[in-house]
Amino acid sequence: MSSRQPIGQTSSWLLLILANVLFATGYIAAKFLLQNLSVIIMLALRIGIAAMILLPLLIAKRHSLHLTRRDLPQLAGVWRTRTDHRC
Secondary structure: OOOOOOHHHHHHHHHHHHHHHHHHHHHHHHHHHOOOOOHHHHHHHHHHHHHHHHHHHHHHOHHHHOOOHHHHHHHHOOOOOOOOOOO
């Protein structure tokens, strides 16, 4: 039997390890940042950095996602609540 793994399985393990390392560095960064910044500023930085990373992906995939202008408020996190008083 061969001990060689398929390339797809090896790259999956490498991506899993990379995700784990990135996830763990968030705790280390938070520990250092909270010594000098407030929680609100740190959370704003965290969300801002995530948005800057995800926005190019959203723009690149916008046609395959079939997004319309009506979807933009949901993507921005703005939801309107609809109150219907019919009984």
